[in-house]
Each structure stands twice: as C-alpha cells, then as structure tokens.
Amino acid sequence: MIRIAVDAMGGDFGPSVTVPASLAFLESHPEAALVLVGQPAVLAAQPQFSALQSHPRCEVLAATEVVTMDDPIEVALRRKKDSSMRVAITQVKDGVAQAAVSAGNTGALMAIARYVLKTLEGIDRPAIATQLPNAAGGATTVLDLGANIDCTEDHLFQFAVMGSALVSAIANKASPSVGLLNIGEEAIKGSEVIKKAGELLRSASNSGDLNFHGNVEGNDIFKGVVDIVVCDGFVGNVALKASEGLASMIGGFIKAEFSRNILTKIAAIVAYPVLTAFKNRVDHRRYNGAALLGLRGLVFKSHGSADIFAFERALNRAYDAARNNLLDRVRERIAHAAPLLAKAATGQAPVASETAQSGEPTPLIHP
Amino acid sequence: MIRIAVDAMGGDFGPSVTVPASLAFLESHPEAALVLVGQPAVLAAQPQFSALQSHPRCEVLAATEVVTMDDPIEVALRRKKDSSMRVAITQVKDGVAQAAVSAGNTGALMAIARYVLKTLEGIDRPAIATQLPNAAGGATTVLDLGANIDCTEDHLFQFAVMGSALVSAIANKASPSVGLLNIGEEAIKGSEVIKKAGELLRSASNSGDLNFHGNVEGNDIFKGVVDIVVCDGFVGNVALKASEGLASMIGGFIKAEFSRNILTKIAAIVAYPVLTAFKNRVDHRRYNGAALLGLRGLVFKSHGSADIFAFERALNRAYDAARNNLLDRVRERIAHAAPLLAKAATGQAPVASETAQSGEPTPLIHP
Numbered sequence: 001m002i003r004i005a006v007d008a009m010g011g012d013f014g015p016s017v018t019v020p021a022s023l024a025f026l027e028s029h030p031e032a033a034l035v036l037v038g039q040p041a042v043l044a045a046q047p048q049f050s051a052l053q054s055h056p057r058c059e060v061l062a063a064t065e066v067v068t069m070d071d072p073i074e075v076a077l078r079r080k081k082d083s084s085m086r087v088a089i090t091q092v093k094d095g096v097a098q099a100a101v102s103a104g105n106t107g108a109l110m111a112i113a114r115y116v117l118k119t120l121e122g123i124d125r126p127a128i129a130t131q132l133p134n135a136a137g138g139a140t141t142v143l144d145l146g147a148n149i150d151c152t153e154d155h156l157f158q159f160a161v162m163g164s165a166l167v168s169a170i171a172n173k174a175s176p177s178v179g180l181l182n183i184g185e186e187a188i189k190g191s192e193v194i195k196k197a198g199e200l201l202r203s204a205s206n207s208g209d210l211n212f213h214g215n216v217e218g219n220d221i222f223k224g225v226v227d228i229v230v231c232d233g234f235v236g237n238v239a240l241k242a243s244e245g246l247a248s249m250i251g252g253f254i255k256a257e258f259s260r261n262i263l264t265k266i267a268a269i270v271a272y273p274v275l276t277a278f279k280n281r282v283d284h285r286r287y288n289g290a291a292l293l294g295l296r297g298l299v300f301k302s303h304g305s306a307d308i309f310a311f312e313r314a315l316n317r318a319y320d321a322a323r324n325n326l327l328d329r330v331r332e333r334i335a336h337a338a339p340l341l342a343k344a345a346t347g348q349a350p351v352a353s354e355t356a357q358s359g360e361p362t363p364l365i366h367p
Numbered sequence: 368m369i370r371i372a373v374d375a376m377g378g379d380f381g382p383s384v385t386v387p388a389s390l391a392f393l394e395s396h397p398e399a400a401l402v403l404v405g406q407p408a409v410l411a412a413q414p415q416f417s418a419l420q421s422h423p424r425c426e427v428l429a430a431t432e433v434v435t436m437d438d439p440i441e442v443a444l445r446r447k448k449d450s451s452m453r454v455a456i457t458q459v460k461d462g463v464a465q466a467a468v469s470a471g472n473t474g475a476l477m478a479i480a481r482y483v484l485k486t487l488e489g490i491d492r493p494a495i496a497t498q499l500p501n502a503a504g505g506a507t508t509v510l511d512l513g514a515n516i517d518c519t520e521d522h523l524f525q526f527a528v529m530g531s532a533l534v535s536a537i538a539n540k541a542s543p544s545v546g547l548l549n550i551g552e553e554a555i556k557g558s559e560v561i562k563k564a565g566e567l568l569r570s571a572s573n574s575g576d577l578n579f580h581g582n583v584e585g586n587d588i589f590k591g592v593v594d595i596v597v598c599d600g601f602v603g604n605v606a607l608k609a610s611e612g613l614a615s616m617i618g619g620f621i622k623a624e625f626s627r628n629i630l631t632k633i634a635a636i637v638a639y640p641v642l643t644a645f646k647n648r649v650d651h652r653r654y655n656g657a658a659l660l661g662l663r664g665l666v667f668k669s670h671g672s673a674d675i676f677a678f679e680r681a682l683n684r685a686y687d688a689a690r691n692n693l694l695d696r697v698r699e700r701i702a703h704a705a706p707l708l709a710k711a712a713t714g715q716a717p718v719a720s721e722t723a724q725s726g727e728p729t730p731l732i733h734p
Contacts, residue, residue, distance in 0.1 A: 107551075135616040146550050149558050183513050183604040184474075191516050191601065218608030222616040231605070234558065237550040238602050239609040241585025246610045249502040249589040250617055250649055257645045258638075267638040274631045274638075278624045282617055 001033050001057075002322045004099050004315060005091035008038035009066040009084040011103025012305045018103070019046040021311035025319075026057055032319050033057040035097050037088045039066065063087040067108045069304065076108035077115060085109060089116045092297040098322035099298035101289070101314050103306050109299070110147045110292060117297040120334050122341035125151075126294035127159050128233070128301060129166055130240070131287055136224030141167050141176075143230060145290060146237035153196035156180070156230055157344045160201055162293040163228035164210060165333035169326055171227070179216030179226035181235060190215070197230075200344050209340050244284055251279070289314030291321065294334075298327050368400050368424075369465050369689045371682060372458035375405035376433040376451040378470025379672045385470070386413040388678035392686075393424055399686050400424040402464050404455045406433065430454040434475045436671065443475030444482060452476060456483045459664040465689035466665035468656070468681050470673050476666070477514045477659060484664040487701050489708035492518075493661035494526045495600070495668060496533055497607070498654055503591030508534050508543075510597060512657060513604035520563035523547070523597055524711045527568055529660040530595035531577060532700035536693055543594035546583030548602060557582070564597075567711050576707050611651055618646070656681030658688065661701075665694050 008018040015038060022034055036043070036052060040062050043049050052058050063084040067076040076083065085104050091097040093116050102109050106128070114126055129143035143159050144151070151159075160178045167176035180198055182190045190198075198215065205212035213226045218239060221229050231239070254275070258268035268275070280286070288310040292299040298321050302314035321327075334341075375385040382405060389401055403410070403419060407429050410416050419425050430451040434443040443450065452471050458464040460483050469476050473495070481493055496510035510526050511518070518526075527545045534543040547565055549557045557565075565582065572579035580593045585606060588596050598606070621642070625635035635642070647653070655677040659666040665688050669681035688694075701708075 133616070135619050149550065181605060183516065183601055218605040218610070219612030219615070221609055222612035234550055235602055235605050238548060238585040238598070238606050242588055242606040243585070243609055243613045245586030245589035246613055247617070248586070249500070250614070252502050253645055253648050257641045257648070260641070260644075264641045267634075267641050271625075271634040271638040271641075274624045274627070274634050277627075278620055281620050281624070 001031060002099075002319055003033040003035060003091075003097045004101060004318050004322065005035040005037060005088040005097035006315070007085045007088040007100065007102035007104055008036050008043060009063070009104070010109075010304075011302060011311070012069070013307075015043050015046045015049070017306060017308050017311050019043065019052055020048050021308045021315060022058070023048050023052050023055070024308065025312050025315040026052075026055055029316075029319060033059070035059050035061055035088070035091050037061045037063050037084045037091070039063065039084070061087060061091070067104050067112075069105050071105060071108055073107050073111045076105065077111050083112075086112050086116065089113050089297070089299060092299065093117055099300060099318040101300045101302060101318045103302035103304055103311060103314070106146050106301060106304075109301055113292055113295055113297070113299045117295045117299070119294050120296060120331055122334060122338050123158055123162065123294035125155055125158070126292050127162055128236075128290045129163060129293050130290035132221060132240075132243070133282070133287065134222050134224030138224055139287075140221050140224055140226070141228045142221060142236055142240065143228070143293065144233040144236050145240055146233045147292070148233040150234075151193065151232035153193050153200055154344055156193070156197035156232065157200045157204075158294070158341060159230045160204075160210060160212070160228065161334060161337045161341060162330070163230060165330040165337070166291065166293060166326075167227050168333060169329035170321075170324070173227060175211045176227035177211045177213045178228045178230060179213045179220060181221075181229050181231035181239075182215040182217065184215065184217065204340055204344070209337065247282055247284055251282075285310035286313060289317030291317075291326075293330065296327075296331075298322055368398060369686055370400040370402060370458075370463065371685050371689065372402045372404060372455040372464035372467040373682070374452045374455040374467065374469035374471055375403050375410060376430070376471070377476075377671075378669065378678070379436070380674075382410050382413045382416070384673060384675050384678050386410065386419055387415050388675045388682060389425070390415050390419050390422070391675065392679050392682040393419075393422055396683075396686060400426070402426050402428055402455070402458050404428045404430050404451045404458070406430065406451070428454060428458070434472050434479075436472050438472060438475055440474050440478045443472065444478050450479075453479050453483065456480050456664070456666060459666065460484055466667060466685040468667045468669060468685045470669035470671055470678060470681070473513050473668060473671075476668055480659055480662055480664070480666045484662045484666070486661050487663055487698055489701060489705050490525055490529065490661035492522055492525070493659050494529055495603075495657045496530060496660050497657035499588060499607075499610070500649070500654065501589050501591030505591055506654075507588050507591055507593070508595045509588060509603055509607065510595070510660065511600035511603050512607055513600045514659070515600040517601075518560065518599035520560050520567055521711055523560070523564035523599065524567045524571075525661070525708060526597045527571075527577060527579070527595065528701060528704045528708060529697070530597060532697045532704070533658065533660060533693075534594050535700060536696035537688075537691070538594070540594060542578045544578045544580045545595045545597060546580045546587060546593035548588075548596050548598035548606075549582040549584065551582065551584065571707055571711070576704065614649055614651055618649075652677035653680060656684030658684075658693075660697065663694075663698075665689055
C-alpha cells in the first residue's frame with residue numbers, strides 16, 4: 001500500500017480542490033492510501049469531506065497553521081511549524097507516507113522540504129523538474145522551474161545529473177540527452193555561468209558520464225531535441241509560465257474563431273471530435289505535478305491554480321513515483337555520479353581516466 | 368521618400384530571402400526606397416536580383432564581407448569593417464537611409480549599431496524590443512530580447528523608460544503600463560537585481576513619471592496585463608523562443624489531428640476558413656522585426672530564420688517607424704526622462720518634489 005501525504009490547504013483554491021481531487025484519486029487507485037493534512041474546521045466545511053473522512057484508506061491529520069501564497073520563506077519555515085505543508089512533508093520523513101503533494105507557495109515548500117528531508121549527498125540545492133510535451137511525441141524534462149533563482153555553474157551541473165537520474169529512472173532510458181538552455185547554440189553564447197556550466201557538462205560528456213547534447217534554445221524545449229533541458233529557476237519559471245499563457249491564449253483564439261458566426265459554429269460541430277482530441281493533447285493540466293529533486297524523500301508540487309482534474313494528476317504522479325521507487329533509483333544514480341559532482345564542485349570535471357580510477361567505471365547514465 | 372538600408376547577406380537564408388522580400392516590399396510601398404547591401408557576386412546569383420538592381424527605387428551597395436551567425440562580436444566589430452551589416456548601419460549614420468534592417472547575428476548587430484550610431488543620452492545599453500500578440504486583442508511590448516544577458520537594476524529601469532517611450536510613440540498611449548517580469552507577483556520575489564529594479568520603478572511610479580504596474584509573470588505577457596514587460600535579455604530571449612516553439616508545436620498538433628483519417632479530413636475542409644483565420648492570428652512571422660532601442664538611429668532586427676513573408680514584415684516595420692519619425696519621438700521622451708535616468712543611475716530614484724524642482728514637471732509618460 002502506497003500512502004501519499006496531501007497538503008489539503010495549499011493552492012489558490014485550498015480544500016475546495018484538494019478534497020474532491022483526493023476522493024477521486026482514492027476511488028481510481030484501490031492500492032493507494034492518503035494522509036490528508038489540514039485545519040479541521042476548514043476541511044469540515046467542504047461538502048465531500050465527510051466521504052473522505054469516513055474512507056477506509058484515508059487518514060485525516062490536523063494542522064493548526066497554513067502557509068499562505070505570500071508568506072516569506074522565513075515565516076513559513078520558522079514561525080509556522082504546525083503548517084499543513086510541513087506536517088505533510090514530515091509524514092514522508094517519518095515513513096508514514098511515501099510522497100507528499102502540495103499546491104502551496106513554491107519557495108516555502110522547497111525550504112521546508114529541504115529543512116525537513118535534507119538533500120541527497122552531493123546536491124547543494126534541490127530543483128523542481130517537470131515534463132512538457134514535445135513535437136517529437138514525447139516529453140521534455142525541464143529543470144529548474146523556480147526553486148533556485150541565482151545559480152552557479154555547479155548548480156546547473158547538478159541539475160543535469162539529477163535530471164538524467166530522473167529520466168533514466170522514469171523513462172528507462174539508459175542515456176538521456178541533456179541540453180543547456182542558452183540564447184544561442186554556439187558555445188560562445190551566454191553569461192559566464194552558462195559558459196562554465198557548458199564546460200563542466202562537456203567535460204563530463206567527453207568522459208562518458210553524461211550525455212551532453214550542447215546548448216539548446218527556448219524553442220528546442222517543445223521541439224524535443226533533447227530529453228532534459230537545464231536552466232536556472234528564474235529562466236525556467238518564466239519559460240514555463242509564458243508557455244502556459246500562450247497555450248491559453250491560443251485556446252481562446254480557437255474558441256473565438258469558431259464562435260464567430262453561424263457558419264463557423266457549424267464548422268465547430270463538425271470539427272468537435274478533432275478539437276477535443278487536440279485540446280486533450282495540449283491541456284497543460286495533464287502535466288501538473290512537478291518533482292522536487294535532490295531530496296531524501298519524494299515531494300511533488302502542484303500548480304497553485306490547479307483545478308480538481310489537475311490536482312488529481314499531481315497525486316497520480318506522486319503515486320507513480322512512489323510505486324516505482326523513484327527515490328531509490330534517483331539516489332542510486334546520484335551516488336554513481338558522486339565523483340562527477342565532487343569534481344565539478346572543485347571546479348574540475350573528471351576526465352575519463354580519473355573516473356576509471358575509482359575502481360570500476362560508474363557512469364551516471366549506465367548504472 | 369523614406370529609404371531603408373537592407374543587410375542582404377544576413378539571416379539563415381541570406382539573399383534567397385532578402386532579395387525577393389525587398390522586391391515585394393518596393394512593389395507594395397510606392398513611397399519607399401531601398402539600399403541593398405551585400406556581396407555583388409552572391410547577390411547576382413539570385414534569380415530576382417536583376418529586377419531589383421534595375422528598380423528605380425533601389426540602390427545596390429557592395430560590401431566585401433559578411434558577418435556569420437557564429438562570428439564572435441570582436442571579429443564582427445573589429446575585423447569585418449566592410450561587412451554588409453556594418454555598411455547598412457552606416458547608411459543610417461550618414462543620413463542616406465532612415466532605418467536599417469538585418470536578419471544577421473544579433474550580438475554583432477547590436478555591437479556594430481552601438482559602435483556606429485552611439486546610444487542616446489542616459490542610455491547605457493540598447494535593448495531589443497518586440498511586440499507579441501495578447502489575449503486582450505492588443506500587443507505586449509517585451510524588452511530586452513537578447514541584447515543584454517547580465518543586467519543591473521539601472522539597465523532594467525532604462526528598458527522601462529525606453530519601452531514606455533516606444534509604446535507611447537507608436538501606440539499614442541499617454542501612459543503605457545510597465546510590468547517587471549518576475550517569478551511571482553509579490554514584491555518579495557526574485558533576485559536582488561529584480562527587487563532593486565522594482566524599487567526604482569515603484570519610486571518613479573509614485574512620482575508619476577512612469578506607470579509601473581508591478582511584477583508580472585510569464586503568462587501575463589500573453590494575457591495582456593500590461594503594455595510593456597521588462598526583463599533581462601537572457602530571460603526575454605528564452606521566453607520568446609519557447610513561445611515560438613510552443614506555437615509551432617501546437618500548429619503541428621492541429622495539422623496532425625485534422626489529417627488523422629477521412630472524417631477528420633472532411634472536418635478540416637469544413638473548418639478551413641476558421642483554421643486559416645486562426646493561423647493568421649497566431650502566425651509569429653507577422654510579428655517579425657524587433658526594434659533596437661536606445662540608439663541614435665533606427666535599426667530593426669529580423670528573426671534569423673525569417674522567410675520572405677517574415678522579412679518583408681520587418682521591412683514594413685522599419686518603414687513605418689521611419690515614416691512616423693519614431694526616433695525623434697523616442698529621443699524626445701527619453702530626454703524628458705533624463706532626470707529620472709540620472710537619479711536611477713545614482714541609486715536614488717527621484718521623488719515627486721525633486722522632479723518638480725527641475726523647473727517644469729516633465730514626466731516621461733505625458734510629454
């Protein structure tokens with residue numbers, strides 16, 4: 001039985017989304033259990049809460065406080081020690097739950113998760129990773145999406161290692177390719193940090209420890225040129241949200257064009273099955289649920305504005321990750337990459353011969 | 368007669384795009400003239416070149432060198448002094464042409480334009496600005512899009528002033544609103560540079576010199592929350608290209624869904640006029656032609672991968688800007704903002720009373 005801890009108070013809509021989504025999740029996953037964490041009085045006001053409370057696979061855990069969307073990290077971390085977010089994460093630390101899901105304040109979630117769970121060996125900063133659909137018919141994993149706004153080359157390098165570990169674990173890809181997000185494909189482009197990160201990645205790639213494709217540009221995320229795109233959290237967050245904004249605008253345009261007059265409305269009826277198939281294909285709610293990588297426990301971040309459908313997708317994602325033992329698989333791959341991370345941190349990526357000296361060749365991508 | 372200087376060698380496709388686009392532009396603009404700059408032998412190989420060469424409103428100017436897409440800036444600037452790019456920009460400096468257009472290497476274009484034309488008073492770094500369609504039915508002006516990868520708060524502040532000047536000049540908006548691109552709407556979010564830029568902008572807004580809306584997120588670009596979105600060039604470039612990539616993927620998905628079987632193909636025929644209208648509405652080629660702002664001359668950058676239609680749009684844009692005397696209007700508004708820029712540069716934005724002391728109130732947004 002896999003148990004997921006749910007921060008029921010998080011997100012723009014709180015329990016009005018998390019309670020019905022949790023109920024739907026339990027109904028469709030007979031092997032799953034939930035720990036629902038929240039303020040009892042607020043939860044009780046939700047129509048579907050009684051069904052959830054009496055559900056044999058749901059435990060409700062009281063938390064007296066709530067981290068708000070604009071709480072500074074210090075407040076969330078130091079002053080709200082009994083927040084629903086923190087109690088949910090603590091369930092993972094204590095082994096009660098195998099993963100936690102929250103739609104709350106990203107900065108606070110990251111800080112609390114890091115404080116409670118700690119990072120994996122060799123990882124300075126956890127990162128947020130998500131999958132975006134690409135034109136090649138697959139998904140591109142992008143990280144970081146907002147956990148780290150000022151990154152050094154070492155951090156970007158660690159993101160590449162974590163992203164490779166994630167994709168090789170979930171997609172069973174032996175050697176997933178990594179692209180460094182830049183404003184041009186040429187190695188001479190970009191800031192000093194980007195150039196140095198490129199050097200670290202190239203060096204690791206030359207020694208066979210990582211499959212570094214080179215620089216990629218914003219459009220390559222959706223082209224599906226590489227499996228993993230690495231960037232700092234500010235850039236990743238803006239790119240992700242700009243894409244969501246554009247997708248939503250395009251959806252609005254399609255609707256407007258088909259509603260223009262009686263002829264276009266008839267066209268809409270004829271095209272309805274096609275439009276529905278298309279809509280499902282680009283529905284960003286399907287991709288909800290980003291992994292917080294680099295921690296000693298599984299935590300998933302739902303979009304703050306997630307609706308019931310989207311939040312349930314995040315629960316599914318956490319469940320699949322826990323069921324597939326993602327944490328151990330990522331941890332194992334990051335342990336394999338330890339010499340690589342240590343060398344990168346000292347400013348010198350290992351060359352092939354140095355890696356070989358460690359007894360047996362332990363490249364990240366062929367564990 | 369407005370004369371536009373064209374770098375005929377720039378872009379991924381060079382003269383095979385610039386020559387036919389120039390010819391089409393001249394045919395549709397009876398009041399316009401062109402100076403086409405390029406390597407005579409390469410130009411002569413283009414089928415439509417003879418028509419252009421013999422056109423009464425086109426002058427062909429020889430340049431012996433070409434700046435390639437991966438030339439380092441130093442090479443473009445110091446070693447290729449007779450490049451088509453540089454010769455085209457020099458036409459603007461010499462008053463032969465009223466604007467220059469190039470689809471070449473962005474970094475080189477910016478460096479050469481800055482070297483040849485110099486920046487306007489109070490502007491440290493020129494910026495690249497473009498307009499993107501938004502869901503509100505208008506356009507959002509975004510800058511910088513790649514000219515400046517590491518920006519200080521002063522640079523971001525200057526971008527806000529330049530963007531305001533551009534929009535008030537081209538859209539005749541007295542008080543265009545400015546948003547600072549961030550990873551959250553709250554003032555506490557973002558890097559130190561972003562926070563400081565926010566303070567400068569808020570201070571200028573409090574004194575009525577600028578209409579600062581506050582922080583905006585990536586999705587707000589396409590929502591149309593503000594008239595102008597300000598960001599550093601790395602972030603802007605990634606956001607723009609990610610959006611292009613997504614739009615192109617969505618276009619591909621629509622095509623795929625409508626080509627799936629005989630029924631969907633019939634639906635496509637019925638929906639054809641609607642799909643065409645939609646396609647025109649989101650066609651990013653229509654938005655080609657970004658302004659290099661902050662220079663003592665008009666320079667427009669076309670997308671490197673522009674096709675004939677897109678390059679012609681960039682020529683149109685340069686022509687409209689020159690015809691509407693954009694340079695003088697932007698220069699005038701930036702001159703009005705001089706006290707503001709000077710104060711921002713010394714780390715202290717003017718307060719209302721200080722602005723009033725300068726003799727007459729000269730807010731940027733009500734010239």
